[in-house]
Amino acid sequence: MDNQKPLSGYRIVELATFVAAPVCARLLGDWGADVIKVESPAGDAWRTFGQTMSMPVNEDENPAWEIANTNKRAIAVDLKNPHGQKVLHDLLQTADVFITNNRIEALKKINLDYESLKEKYPRLIYGIVTGFGENGPDVNQPGFDSVAFWGRSGFLADLVPPGAYPVYSPAGFGDLAVGTILCGGISTALLKREKTGKGEKVSISLFGASVWLAGLMITSTQSRYQNKYPKERLEGNPMVIPYKTKDGEWVFLTVIEYDRYWPALCKVIEREDLITDARFKTRLDMLNNRAALIPILEEAFETKDIAEWLTRLREADIVHVRLQHLREIENDQQAWANDYLYENTFANGAKAILPSSPIQWAEAGALPRQSGPLLGEHTQELLEELGYTQEQIEELKNQRAARIR
Structure with a gap:
């Protein structure tokens, strides 16, 4: 990998599904990090989501998958299996950053919560995305961006005329905002580690991000100021x-x-x-x-x-x-002039216009894009990098602890 890239030499292990946390890992990969996506043998459910938005979800063409998962390698292991858990920990021993969006109670059950990992890996940066935060009555509630970001913040109910149908929540908008913000937190934690040698936990929630992004409106509507929403x-x-x-x-x-x-x-x-x-x-x-x-x-x-x-x-x-x-955006000349869009060629030869990551570098330039990985595409490769013998790899396969293509 080009060592001129800002995050060249850093390894990110992502144990996450859907969009917010994977987008964060994707951006870090765009900036040069070696990103390893860990999935169950069944795969991230996001692999099939695109069909709800009229897009194909085939292995040879999956545009929704590309947006959150370019510039990654993928390994598929069963974390319910002790052998699969060992593979993940072998990866974490080589990692600089661990990113997850699993619920806290689920992480605790398999000892992947921050408190469990910080003693084993004191230099590890632990990034976590939650729906509603890590405290309070809704700490274990599931939350996609439509609910935790758009619905809970007031956006959907108040950005329409009084009595009108609530805003149709923009797909993935809150997720991409959260993932992008988390990148800043993780990059800052890496900078801190360079000074202190110690890891850090970086946490963000969909609800918390929406409160921040709606800050002007939320502040102005409090009883002291009484700005009114929704508005005629x-x-x-x-x-x-x-x-x-x-x-x-x-x-x-x-x-x-x-x-x-x-x-x-x-x-x-x-x-x-x-x-x-x-x-x-x-x-x-x-x-x-x-x-x-x-x-x-x-x-x-x-x-x-x-x-x-x-x-x-x-x-x-x-x-x-x-x-x-x-x-109309796919034909917006301002977007093309600034490389906000790019033409992606899929494995089947089809072409589609996709959004580029928003941060640009004057000296480092753009990292060549690697297509979003297939399920388990790099399992064999990564196990070999970790020192597993072919016999051990076959045993993982026989134990159904790993999916190997």
Whole structure:
């Protein structure tokens, strides 16, 4: 492996399923670490999830699997079998980081909780993802991002008009956010270990991350400040909402510096009379009279097509965007110009557009992408690296302690 990569020389052992924790390990692999994914002989259930989103889940084409599992090697062992447990511990002896999202009570049963491992492997960084945290009444509750991240935080209930159907939870969004944040914590723990020689536990939960990411809204709604959610359209900030254009498109404004940009916006919409309107003189005046201003702006934006508004707003240096659809991103030239997307070729020769990991390196460059591993694809290879003889490998296979392709 290229030793110029930021995490070259570090080994990550991942015992995790679905998305949040595996995405963290995938990113560490993108940055040069040797990532080993440990699965049961039945495999991570995420291998078959893509079909719920109209994607294939075959061994030769599995795009949902790729997003969370590129740049990894895979070993399949049965942790209910003592021989399988020994293989995992042999891996941990070589590891710098252990990442898991198993429930704490399940980890304790097989002595893979932090307290059990820190004495055996004092330099090990232990990263864990939970649904709701490691304390409190819901500590052992299962939680996917739809429940623990989106549902528990208030996002689904409050980001719609009052009485409307709750937001359809964006698939994997909270998981990818949590996995990305955890990467920062683990990297920092590795830096700490360089100074102290000691391992560390790094913990994050889907619920905790959602509280952090929704922090402005959660803080403002407390009884002291009484900001209100959900909001009717006329209760929103007129400077930070979308407006429908003549051709049925939507343009989203984000005017944060009101005093600076309000006159420019009035000129853009050809309503310079509003510049001196006492109802909108200051930001506070504007907010107090939002119910009057929003219909005025709606009427103005409905007079022209989206293309003209985009040109006018850009020339006035007003922050804006045309609301895109998810299906349009694969052709977004800004995304391609910055390598936010890449074309992946699957084993069957099919091609698909996938998202790149978000962190980019000026000097280290991009690590060549290794496709997400097949179930047990590297079991033989990794056992040999650990010093197992062929006879011992056959015995593991006979004991059904490992799946070897």
